[in-house]
Amino acid sequence: MKIKKIIITFVSAIAILLSTSVVSFAKVVGDKIVLGAAISLTGKYSSNGVHTQNGYNLAVERINSMGGVKVGGKSYKFDIIYYDDESNPKRAAQLAERLISQDGVEFMLGPYSSGLTKAIAPVTEKYGVPMVEANGASRSLFTKGYKYLFAVLAPANLYLDVAIDLAVEKNNGKPVRIAQAFEQDAFSQDVRLGILEAAKRTNSEIIIDDKLPKELNDMAATLVKVKQMKPDVLVVSGHTKGALTAVRQIAEMKVDVPMLAMTHCDAAKLSKQHGKNSQYALCASQWHKSLTYKDKFFGTGMKYAKDFEKQFKYDPPYQSAESSAALLVFKDAFERANSFDQKKVRDALAATNMQTFYGNIKFAPGGQNVDKPMVLFQVMCDDSGKCENKVVAPTKWASAKLIHPIPSWSKR
Amino acid sequence: MDFMVFQYPMITIQACLDGILLGVLFALIAYGMALQWGVMNIINIAQGDLVILGGYIAYFMYLYGIHPAWGVIVSPIIMYFVGVGIYKLVINKVVDRDLFISILATFGISILFMQLMNFAFGADVVLANSGYGTTFLFDSNVVLPNSKIFSAVVSIVFAICLVIYMKKSKLGRAIRATAQNSRAAKILGVDTEKVYAATFGINAALCGVAGALISITFTIHPYMGLPYTIRSFMIVIVAGLGNLPGVAMSGMGLGVFEEFADYLLGTEFRIGSVFLLLVLILVYRRFKLSRKREYLK
Numbered sequence: 001m002k003i004k005k006i007i008i009t010f011v012s013a014i015a016i017l018l019s020t021s022v023v024s025f026a027k028v029v030g031d032k033i034v035l036g037a038a039i040s041l042t043g044k045y046s047s048n049g050v051h052t053q054n055g056y057n058l059a060v061e062r063i064n065s066m067g068g069v070k071v072g073g074k075s076y077k078f079d080i081i082y083y084d085d086e087s088n089p090k091r092a093a094q095l096a097e098r099l100i101s102q103d104g105v106e107f108m109l110g111p112y113s114s115g116l117t118k119a120i121a122p123v124t125e126k127y128g129v130p131m132v133e134a135n136g137a138s139r140s141l142f143t144k145g146y147k148y149l150f151a152v153l154a155p156a157n158l159y160l161d162v163a164i165d166l167a168v169e170k171n172n173g174k175p176v177r178i179a180q181a182f183e184q185d186a187f188s189q190d191v192r193l194g195i196l197e198a199a200k201r202t203n204s205e206i207i208i209d210d211k212l213p214k215e216l217n218d219m220a221a222t223l224v225k226v227k228q229m230k231p232d233v234l235v236v237s238g239h240t241k242g243a244l245t246a247v248r249q250i251a252e253m254k255v256d257v258p259m260l261a262m263t264h265c266d267a268a269k270l271s272k273q274h275g276k277n278s279q280y281a282l283c284a285s286q287w288h289k290s291l292t293y294k295d296k297f298f299g300t301g302m303k304y305a306k307d308f309e310k311q312f313k314y315d316p317p318y319q320s321a322e323s324s325a326a327l328l329v330f331k332d333a334f335e336r337a338n339s340f341d342q343k344k345v346r347d348a349l350a351a352t353n354m355q356t357f358y359g360n361i362k363f364a365p366g367g368q369n370v371d372k373p374m375v376l377f378q379v380m381c382d383d384s385g386k387c388e389n390k391v392v393a394p395t396k397w398a399s400a401k402l403i404h405p406i407p408s409w410s411k412r
Numbered sequence: 413m414d415f416m417v418f419q420y421p422m423i424t425i426q427a428c429l430d431g432i433l434l435g436v437l438f439a440l441i442a443y444g445m446a447l448q449w450g451v452m453n454i455i456n457i458a459q460g461d462l463v464i465l466g467g468y469i470a471y472f473m474y475l476y477g478i479h480p481a482w483g484v485i486v487s488p489i490i491m492y493f494v495g496v497g498i499y500k501l502v503i504n505k506v507v508d509r510d511l512f513i514s515i516l517a518t519f520g521i522s523i524l525f526m527q528l529m530n531f532a533f534g535a536d537v538v539l540a541n542s543g544y545g546t547t548f549l550f551d552s553n554v555v556l557p558n559s560k561i562f563s564a565v566v567s568i569v570f571a572i573c574l575v576i577y578m579k580k581s582k583l584g585r586a587i588r589a590t591a592q593n594s595r596a597a598k599i600l601g602v603d604t605e606k607v608y609a610a611t612f613g614i615n616a617a618l619c620g621v622a623g624a625l626i627s628i629t630f631t632i633h634p635y636m637g638l639p640y641t642i643r644s645f646m647i648v649i650v651a652g653l654g655n656l657p658g659v660a661m662s663g664m665g666l667g668v669f670e671e672f673a674d675y676l677l678g679t680e681f682r683i684g685s686v687f688l689l690l691v692l693i694l695v696y697r698r699f700k701l702s703r704k705r706e707y708l709k
Binding site: 215 | 422423426430434534537546555557634671675680684
């Protein structure tokens with residue numbers, strides 16, 4: 001009995017020792033650069049978390065197979081340690097701690113969503129770990145003076161202000177009347193700020209300004225008001241549930257509005273879930289495969305979409321594309337820094353100025369990408385009911401002409 | 413505050429009709445809750461999650477090309493067995509314990525269901541399109557999606573069927589007897605174990621119907637169950653156990669209340685106002701009770 005106890009104590013002591021000390025391997029092992037990422041593989045963000053992970057993985061494979069990262073004359077390969085943050089900000093922050101202090105990771109990739117990025121950023125900042133993130137667009141991330149945070153995407157307030165400009169342009173330069181409904185989360189509220197600024201800039205009037213709850217699945221009240229007040233443009237942002245609910249109820253209640261602008265259409269698989277009812281919806285997107293940016297790893301957006309589809313069997317949403325771009329940025333920065341010193345890599349990241357298949361990347365002092373405009377696509381369907389997203393703005397990238405105003409339901 | 417809802421009579425009518433149609437659906441879920449609360453003295457926190465699971469059944473039928481309206485037939489059948497399964501696995505162990513234990517147990521089931529649904533079906537928000545059109549009333553000033561009307565009608569049909577079943581059938585009588593006095597029922601030869609299992613199954617089946625209807629009218633998502641639990645809890649609290657017309661009335665009342673809260677306070681307070689109302693009603697009840705007690709003294 002006594003011997004048994006001693007053995008148990010001994011074994012558990014060793015187990016504790018192993019779990020605390022051995023795992024501390026450094027960021028660069030042999031020819032591997034180990035990056036860390038907390039990703040939502042379960043929980044409410046899990047589908048977008050998987051898009052993010054697929055984007056990272058595709059880029060890692062591609063960069064490694066094309067010669068890897070050359071630092072100091074030696075070729076290194078990327079490797080990523082993933083943890084599941086369960087879509088929970090607290091968990092994400094814990095995992096960031098763990099990646100840095102236990103796993104010895106010295107460079108991080110971002111999680112999915114603004115909320116989780118916000119939870120992780122203070123941790124990476126504290127340890128001086130450069131983080132390139134691809135899925136946190138909230139403006140508040142870039143106003144805190146973070147030095148080690150870099151986002152390849154445009155901030156949230158730029159998502160839909162293009163739509164207001166477009167509406168004004170279609171109204172012969174005269175101000176428009178805006179109805180808006182936004183979920184009460186960091187991201188959507190930033191989108192709202194962008195609209196407020198655009199409204200001010202164009203002297204437009206906001207006639208409906210509704211807030212949507214987290215458990216949103218009914219926005220009939222907002223739509224009844226829209227029906228009554230007849231605004232020129234309706235703006236909705238509430239992640240995928242906002243996009244799906246809005247389109248369903250607009251179609252069911254036959255709400256006629258000249259322009260409907262939304263976010264998260266492709267994540268919501270709007271045209272697939274709603275078919276023709278989603279027609280004419282304008283959607284903000286960080287990226288679209290038809291854009292003509294290029295790089296030597298993925299070629300064009302079209303080629304990226306093809307490769308992605310071949311490997312993961314679905315069309316890449318922009319969440320995947322921007323995640324892949326994050327790796328390209330890291331590779332470029334490592335090579336320019338020609339070192340694995342965190343400070344030097346950070347400075348190299350700050351000086352990034354490159355083009356990827358996803359878009360131009362150049363960071364402002366706050367860390368956001370200022371060299372890549374948002375695009376707006378419009379859902380367009382043919383007579384057979386097959387729908388496609390076509391870029392309509394900005395004009396430089398447009399592959400189709402904006403259909404404006406949206407035909408009324410009685411004529412559809 | 414936005415008083416638009418009172419400035420235009422048409423919007424007032426719209427809000428009332430929307431609320432009633434919605435309320436009927438809530439009442440169906442609440443009826444299931446009242447039934448098993450009354451019979452087994454269990455507050456089922458997982459009620460909303462059963463609803464969502466029922467919704468997914470209809471959604472998957474829709475994905476495979478079957479019209480989701482058939483979900484209101486298929487979903488309750490599957491959900492009945494899910495309900496009986498849950499009873500056999502968990503509920504029968506807590507059925508005669510105090511209320512707190514049963515709340516904990518069903519809370520656990522709720523979390524488990526959420527995560528399992530997320531794991532199995534993904535975290536995407538999904539919906540099933542019925543393709544039903546729209547009804548225009550009052551010179552097309554009031555619009556009612558036919559899917560909402562459909563769901564209200566189906567809810568009423570199911571509720572009526574259940575009432576008749578409870579009155580006429582052998583099992584129905586056994587359930588009612590058990591609700592009145594389980595010990596006496598047992599002595600008189602009612603297999604209460606079976607009755608409990610059937611009750612929980614019927615409750616889950618009702619949730620299945622409601623879920624199928626919700627996937628047709630709104631959207632479903634693994635984490636959207638709780639608001640439905642709260643609403644049905646609230647309706648039962650207001651109506652009292654075993655008061656069927658009361659459940660229907662308070663369901664519709666809640667629906668209308670929600671719609672008006674939506675217009676007056678804004679959509680963001682829609683669910684919040686339900687919680688607030690729940691607190692107010694509980695406080696009021698408590699207040700009334702304490703006054704009664706004083707009187708009795």
